[in-house]
Amino acid sequence: MIMNEQTYYLSYFIDELFQNGMEDVVISPGSRSTPLAMLFSEHPHLNDWLHFDERSAAFFALGIAQTKQKPVALVCTSGTAAANYYPAIIEAYYSRVPLIILTADRPHELRDNGAPQAIDQIKMYGDYVKHYHEMALPEATEPMLIYSRRQASRAFTISNSRNKGVVQYNFPFKDPLVPNLQLEDLWGQFKSPYLKSSGGFETIDDFEAEDILNAISNYNRGLIVCGELTREEEITSVLKLAKEWKIPVLADTLSQLRQYEETHEYVISTYDALLKHDDFRENYQPEFIIRFGSMPVSKPYFQWLISHEPHLHIVVDEQAGYREPSNAKTWMVYSSVDHFIDQLLSSNSSYVCDSTWTGEWQAIDEATKALLREITEHDLTEGSVVSTLSDHLPNRHTVFVGSSMPIRDMDTFFLPAQKHVIVRANRGANGIDGVVSSAFGAAATGEEVTLLIGDLSFLHDYTSLLLGIKNGLKLRIVVINNNGGGIFSFLPQYEHKQHFEKLFGTPFNPPIKEMVESLNVRYHLAQSNEQLANLVREPVTGIEVIEVQTDRDENFKWHQDIRGHVRQIINNYKGER
Template sequence: MGKVSEKNGVQQLVDSFLKHGVKYVVFSPGSRNAPLVVSFANDERFKCYVIPDERSAAFYALGMAEQSSTPVPVICTSGSALLNYYPAVSEAFYRNIPLIVISADRPSEWTDQGDGQTIRQENVFQNHICASTTLFESPISEDQSWFNKRSIDEVMNTAKYPNGGPVHFNFPFTEPLYKTIEKESPSASSKGLTELMNLNPQLSTSQKEELREIWNNSPRKLILCGQMPNNSYLNEQLKNLANDKSVAVVVENTSNLQDRSFIHCIDRTITSFLENNPELYQPDLLITMGGAVISKKIKKYLRIFKPKHNWKIGQEFPFIDTYQSLTKSIPIQPNSFLDFLLEDGFTRDISRYGEQWKQLDYLTQGNHMMYLESVPYSDLSVFSLILDAVPDQSDLHLSNSSVIRYAQLFDPIKSINYYCNRGTSGIDGSTSTAIGNAIVGDNKLHTFITGDISFFYDSNAFWNNHIPSNFRVFLINNGGGGIFNIIPGPQSTPQGDEFFVAKHSFSAKSICEAFNVNYYAANSMQEIDGQLDKFYEIQSNDRPAVIEIFTDGDKSGKILLDYLEKTKVKDIPVLEI
């Protein structure tokens, strides 16, 4: 027996969520959501977290859903609280993460009538939501109970489906809000659950023949992989395909795909040929899979030097045409499609196109290592040191803007899982998402690398009692938005430093003291190196730790541009293709 809200619509929701595999629930404090609070918090089968800042709370839930591969609800009171969830909702939408938004609401008759904390909540996320519904708080007929049940099942199945994502339940509540009853906890079995079966489409014989013919008549084949979770089976399949000399497998660190036969550092590699023999690397067939690709250079290049054929693999956003050349969208999971590509009947080694890519990657890697031997203290040298310090068998989280771009210049670390909010590529919520991942992950270390603007913007991520002791933050404070010292444009305007770079002289020390976070500071490579052991040391009931590394933003921007110039391969060897 346990106490639950007297509102039987809430009881239906709780019972259904157990059947749909919900384990974690995130709350934003309020009063109108009291029926939901008492029902979930009093049920020991849910693990509940209270995150005061709504924007941060939604990103916490997003990180939990990403790490656990389960739908995670985030629940708020009525009014403007709900609107603060939107940044995380849009991120979840473009990454197909099952973020479940539940908003308490005022009775619909009071909307637009001057009542406090009453806004138009229905369909508020309509442009970035996979499904939404408004539920009855206390169904008074069998039809209303049936409506609640089928709506919950439909919306939850939509969230979990391979091309799913965020969903929204709106729950208008009348007073009283806090009245409870004793109720026996139901079984979490799937009995009575309407389930949407996940069927993987199959290629017909004629479709296979057509695709095989295109492959066999395409001497230059480029497989480009964007953001995705770790997939060891896919990794092995791509290794087998990369043995074909006519295939180049190009990946980013956020794809979590690693092998010596892959081209990992796109920007580091293609800088050499963008102005020197660019047509040499133009593919006949481009195969894309996974989510967002970070490199703007590869996007621009492939939009100019278009492939004859471009296949998009996967069920998510089937008509996305990033490279303006989409010829076939194949809604099959990558593992299954690559099984097909590895069947007999495919011609192999019909060119040396893949070798051409790999040779250039090898040469730029050598230039990269030489440059780092004498690079002055800067963002680049700091990244070289801290990436090397990340422990094996851990998770690495990266904020956006300059941080993720610096990280892409370095080969991936073996046994490390990479995470970053690349759905919308915003800086909002990076810290919260990383901590959400760490909370529901195992006891391994979680390292987060962030810039100063991202850190300050999401500093409320530390304003709660749930941050695990295995969370570590490298904060690179270069006095402003470092990305705007790198990209062309901002510094050509008189307002560059003030309006784009947003230069400042703030430190995170007081923030860490306010939220009881262990704090370290460093102004040199020696100071960073000398504190790493203590920084990563974990003691029982310890707090997370931040090491703030101060660098010169202007100097770092110039060094990065010099690096990209000096690591170019001046005379690209041309293989007989």
């Protein structure tokens, strides 16, 4: 009887998630979670993914949810299993990705009594979940089955509404745990959610749009700045706005604006390199900035914003959070990006930037792009790896980018091109953990994915290759192996040779080739840009790793050299002016 009650209670919960639009669940093996695992697996329309390491499973779910922009469920057993989800939950919180954590638990009377593999799971993720619910014990009475369906709908709706984020539902289960898969009408007869929710975005009205346009109309020198954008509509709207206003768009590598369907004359990609120079910072200070998406990766941009505050700084945030690390006087606009832009463009007032201002940004950006292309043409360097991806990745491809150096090199060397390459990363908390798993998540949605990652981050999540193998996924991984933490060479401790190699350089001498081949995964060593280009141009047909070996010290010097060349461009341009 318990078995049947438990079965219907859960099959209804699971079916309701499906009715709401859920497509994927990631399961880790365990005993207490048996009823959830077996029923999820039994559901005819859900993709059930499996991995033994819950940390990696959660980052994988995050990758799927971020790519599809819809909630993914995670199922694990009781105990520290659930604690392994924590890093990915925090990343999801900051990157606003919807996840539904379903933790199996013992019933209340069997908790906190010294039994093994039973921990206190109530609100165990603290403030990092939007909503916690302790489910009632399974019962199959009519009101309890409705309760179960409604809770599933709530879980889906809460996680998927702004700010998108994580919910935890904790399920007490009594023995016997095995569900009855033979039950009649296991999923019920619903063809739509029992509890349907609409709504979910904010926007501005005509009056506010007019206010903003009035404010802007005082100025000739403006910039659009774009951090990470996640929806197609945002991208097209921003490009439309740029075209109307003839305004430069500083486009972060995650803005998706650099390699979209067509090249865009207003997209500026080299500002990170340019803003390292005082001359440039002084001469190209804008009167106003409108920023969409998160704060860009570029540290020089951030520092410039602080030291050269514009007269008007508008930040448009689709969700309800606070993403403004500078102290600049700011007008925060909480609105869907596309609705905001629609309002601006449908107004009676119009606006156009000063053409000299825009033209100069365009010209100096062109010159710098040419320089970056030239610099990365011959030797294989950490920068040329990105250039090669930028030039040779096929259309309709995704680059997943690791934290630390790879995302920064992408910001510098990933240049606009007339094709559609999507760039993804875990930029919520910017950890080096779980990156391979998240890239597999993006790949699990059907996107063709190349992951660019450093050696430490690759090692951190190496065993997720087993996740990829087990679940039949395809992924191309380019590992920049500089034998340690490359980014630390750019920090002041690089000057303090005492302790540096041990604490920061941290060379582990990872035998990437042997580690990869031990799992029967294809391995290549790329020793030239041509070799790399030939490899990354091909379709991704399985899991494969391409290693590029670099030297931390040389890399640091090489990056320093570029600075000199960019200075030259800035000086030349001043001369011509």
